Amino acid sequence: LITINKFFLMLLSIAFTAPTNAAPPDSVKIMFEVKMGELKIGQGIDTLQHDSQSYILTSKIIPRGLASLFLDKVERESRGSISESGLIPERFIESGNKKKGTGEALFDWSNNVLTLITRDGKQEVSLPAHSIDQATLPYLFSFKDALPAESTIDITDGRRLKQYAYERKEDQTIATPIGVLDTVHYRKIVNADTDRQFEFWLSYDHHLLPVKIRFVDKKGNVIESTVQALAIN
Numbered sequence: 001l002i003t004i005n006k007f008f009l010m011l012l013s014i015a016f017t018a019p020t021n022a023a024p025p026d027s028v029k030i031m032f033e034v035k036m037g038e039l040k041i042g043q044g045i046d047t048l049q050h051d052s053q054s055y056i057l058t059s060k061i062i063p064r065g066l067a068s069l070f071l072d073k074v075e076r077e078s079r080g081s082i083s084e085s086g087l088i089p090e091r092f093i094e095s096g097n098k099k100k101g102t103g104e105a106l107f108d109w110s111n112n113v114l115t116l117i118t119r120d121g122k123q124e125v126s127l128p129a130h131s132i133d134q135a136t137l138p139y140l141f142s143f144k145d146a147l148p149a150e151s152t153i154d155i156t157d158g159r160r161l162k163q164y165a166y167e168r169k170e171d172q173t174i175a176t177p178i179g180v181l182d183t184v185h186y187r188k189i190v191n192a193d194t195d196r197q198f199e200f201w202l203s204y205d206h207h208l209l210p211v212k213i214r215f216v217d218k219k220g221n222v223i224e225s226t227v228q229a230l231a232i233n
Helices: 004-017 065-069 137-143
Strands: 027-036 039-050 054-063 074-083 086-095 103-108 113-118 121-126 150-156 161-168 172-176 179-188 197-203 209-216 222-232
Touching: 027 209, 039 065, 054 065, 086 137, 137 150, 137 197, 137 209, 172 209, 172 222, 179 209
Parallel strands: none
Antiparallel strands: 027 039, 027 222, 039 054, 054 074, 074 086, 086 103, 103 113, 113 121, 150 161, 161 179, 172 179, 179 197, 197 209, 209 222
């Protein structure tokens, strides 16, 4: 017979050896095809490098063909640290947007202050716990042990800080050039169909890295990025 002490030791052993989501490898590069409806408009290139304590994440959108006449080449970069709670941004910058200009966000976690720097000047706003930037959002769950059913997140694009809610939808299997993938699906909760929409799909077989991203603007234009290649080192 198993004694009570041995029984609790067994439970502890199971708890500590239960499988959890492992963080992505220390160097990842993802290539996306970007489409607006059925029109191919460009390429996306994301690179993630980390050493389990700090990270650098860059995300580029490069217009191709006729799209380069009306779309900007936009690059986002996020740098920060990694803790048990996930990614903690320290500096974010978006450049290349000719209409809005460069936006930069500096995260002062010791004083809970976010400094936003744009061509219109500098402003400081209160920094809620667990705030992130636009670039880190699709990678947020790659560094978490659990997948929440719903998340309320404060997100900055370097120009403002706004709170959004995301909900986990039903898992989906999607066909991509790198194979048929089982994915986790998250979608922004909106009040109306005319609100900007954002959703992303994370691959179970690739450390919950993003393999599909969809954005819908207020006019209903759909911009979708689908993985074309994924290199892990």
